[in-house]
Amino acid sequence: MVSKSEEEQLNRLESQVENGGGGAWEYLCLIRKLKIRRSDNVLKYGLTILNDPKKRSSIGNDEWTLYEQVAIAALDCHSYDVAKDCIKVLRKKFPESKRIARLEAMLLEAKGLWEEADKAYSSLLEDNPLDQATHKRRVAMAKAEGDILKAVEWLNKYLEIFMADHEAWRELAEIYVSLQMYKQAAFCYEELILSQPTVPLYHLSYADVLYTLGGLENLQTAKKYYASTIDLTGGKNTRALYGTCLCASAIAQLTKGGRNREDKENQDLHSLAVTALEKDYKKRAPSKLPLLTSTLRSLKLSS
Amino acid sequence: MTGLGFVVGVLGVLFLSHAAYSTIQYKNLLKITEDEFSGPPMNVVLELVLGFMFCMHAALSVPGKFQSIHPDSEENRVVSLPANMEFMIFNHRGRAIISEMDMKLKL
Amino acid sequence: MAGGDAFEKKFNEVSNDIPIFNAENIQNNMKIIYYSRTFLSIVGGVIAGILGFTGFAGFVLYFLVMAVTSVGLIAKAKFSVQSYFDSWNRVILDGFLGGLMSFVLFWTFAYDIVHIF
Amino acid sequence: MAEDLVLDTAIRDWVLIPLSVVMVLIGVLRYFVSKLMRSYQTPDPKIVKEGQVILRARNLKSAANFIPPKSFRARRIYLCNEENGLLHVPKGQAQNAQAQMFSDPNMAMDMMKKNLSMIIPQTLTFAWVNFFFSGFVAAKIPFPLTQRFRSMLQNGIDLSTVDVSYVSSRSWYFLNLFGLRGLFSLILGEENAMDDTQRMMQMGGFGMDPTRSLGAEKDNLDIIQHDWVLSKFEQRAEATLRKLVKQ
Secondary structure, three states: OEEHHHHHHHHHHHHHHHOOOOOHHHHHHHHHHHOOOOHHHHHHHHHHHHOOHHHHHHOHHHHHHHHHHHHHHHHHOOOHHHHHHHHHHHHHHOOOOHHHHHHHHHHHHHHOOHHHHHHHHHHHHHHOOOOHHHHHHHHHHHHHHOOHHHHHHHHHHHHHHOOOOHHHHHHHHHHHHHOOOHHHHHHHHHHHHHHOOOOHHHHHHHHHHHHHHOOHHHHHHHHHHHHHHHHHOOOOOHHHHHHHHHHHHHHHHHOOOOOOHHHHHOHHHHHHHHHHHHHHHHHHOHHHHHHHHHHHHHOOOOO | OHHHHHHHHHHHHHHHHHHHHHHHHHHHHHHHHOOOOOOOOHHHHHHHHHHHHHHHHHHHHOOOOOOOOOOOOOOOOEEEOOOOHHHOOOOOHHHOOOOOOOOOOOO | OHHHHHHHHHHHHHHHHOOOOOHHHHHHHHHHHHHHHHHHHHHHHHHHHHHOOOOHHHHHHHHHHHHHHHHHHHHHOOOOHHHOOOOHHHHHOOOOOOOHHHHHHHHHHHHHHHHHO | OOOOOOOOHHHHHHHHHHHHHHHHHHHHHHHHHHHHHOOOOOOOHHHHHHHHHHHHHHHHHHOHHHOOHHHHHHHHHHHHOOOOOOOOOOHHHHHHHHHHHHHOHHHHHHHHHHHHHHHHHHHHHHHHHHHHHOOOEEEEOOOOOOHHHHHHHOOOOOOOOOOOOEEEHHHHHHHHHHHOHHHHHHHHOHHHHOOHHHHHHHHHHOOOOHHHHHHHHHHHHHOOOOOOOHHHHHHHHHHHHHHHHHO
16 A cells, blocks of 8 residues: 555655666665556666666665566566566576566567467466466456456456455456446455455445445445545545535435435535535635536535 | 664663673772672763663664554555556557667666 | 534544554554563663662662653654554553563673672 | 672683573574575465465454445355355364375475474584583572572582572573573564474474364354444544544
8 A cells, every 4th residue: 555655755766866866776666665657767767777787786686676677667668678688687597487487478468479478377377376476467468458358257266266365356346347347346345445444445446336336225335435435534535525425415316305314413424525625625726616616516515 | 863773772782881891890899909899880870871871762763663553644544556566467558659768788 | 612522522432433553553563662672671681780789679670661661662652652552551561571581681691790700 | 698609700701601692693593594494385275275265254354344234244154154155164174184284294394394493403502501511500690589490590400508599501591592582583583583482382283273263263253243333434534524624
């Protein structure tokens, strides 16, 4: 999870590195730790370290990790030559490694040679059927080919064994959302909430999915999860604030007139959300304030 | 910060060892003069107090900072999820952009 | 502000009901406390040994050192223990006796080196 | 204290200090050796799967109150039902698994390695201490103890007239063995926290039994009272927003 302080640290390091202030290695380490996709930067600054023998030796044994990181970044930027060279260096150092065999397969995959890549992944899995990363690559490749259904199938099979892998659950949830299979996506998000109950963004996505599904019960649940997102982010998540408003309006439409008791209790929540939104807009984007008011008026929430 | 704290801690430990050493010397002296040991001399006590304070500082600063445990606090607030790197796909629009970076790994 | 008070109370009740903490950070903080306490119990043992404390006095010194450590840790937490730990006991009591073995060993060691020969 | 023994300072310089220093150094050395010897073995698919099931069940247990009741019940049934629930272990299989564990040579090998890295240096040091330093009164504990501790502290000297607080060199070795844990965790980091005493306990248990923990998780899940906390979150969110708006 990328927290606020980590994001700030990353931005600070990034601007420092961009202005030639050094700290490239720390920057790359942080990217690796936070699992952020900044392939262009990784490629650029990783190469400056790797091409300088003095810098390269100063990081010691982590050199090889860096080669791997740069190789993947190069694949992402489609600089195949760099990737190939990195893999060659790694291959020389670790002739037997499975991890590098996977990198080689990824190179094939990036070039679009699906069949060769698939063969390589399959042979890797034959050797070690518990190789999680390779399983995941195969799913990703199916997705890249455009064969989403196959990706879903692979992923489901994978999750049958590795059912505590939240990254895979997240991928599956996102695929289901893209396929508009919201019920299944909701299940995946529940699983994510179970494994990391304090991450507000899962609550938020779950609420989004429930809101999209519609129906009174789902809307009420969605509103609750928007509320928990608000609480877990200290009210700083704009999307959750909007979500609360939308849910409140939708519920009001569905239950016209006959308000039940529970609603009355939490009546304040959306009016507070509206106030918070207005305050936030006033502070950060005053020119867009009329837009907000008109939107809220159309939801019949603004007084 | 941590580096300084560490140095202070080492200094504190050195103070303590020196205090031990001077006490041994002092006791040897007492043996010669055949006096009873009633307590360490003033400079040793002073050294001990100083060493303890240094160690205290080191013990509190070296192990790191406390981190807030509330998920909604300003520093812990999750702002974005990590990119799901293991599922990353390369078949994206970046393919259409001709890479202008003519970078090479020098072998 | 009677209403405000009642509201505050209700809020506290609610927030006590569902403890949601960042478990990782609690672990991290506990580890920091453990390190501080262990180091200071060793240092305390050495000091007790050099001063030539025997018997009860040494244990008193141990508890004194631990108490001072607790105060130091609270100061380190900027006196807002609630935002770094789920309960006060974590800072004040946890690990209070954990360092005793280290303390006794180093107390004996320093005492022997300095005093018995 | 009846009488103070007069000890030669040479004992301090050539017994007490070297013994303690060597103990520390051996501890450090052992840490690195065991780090080198740590092997990675490819786990059995079945064990991996069981581990994942247990993990998921634990997540479900600890965060049960964060998902709607319906979802929770569905998951519980999925994991715990008597026909094909993932946590349900048929009776005959339980013993089978344990027998299999004993017969697995890899497991035994690993166990041996772990124990060897602990036992060999320990016996060597003990032999070394015995050979060089037997029979010294090396230290004195600065607080009085009862007679019962005599066998513990004066291991190796058979004198009943010496005050109990005097410690023989061999006993000083044992004291170090157990008391240096704090120092090790400072200089070697948390990984070393598993000390010898704990390892000895583990030897008795001979690993853990996956089927048993499956059953335990099932029992845990069965007795959970589901209490959805999300409605409380609405109140909390209200409070948060109120605070935010007030600022």
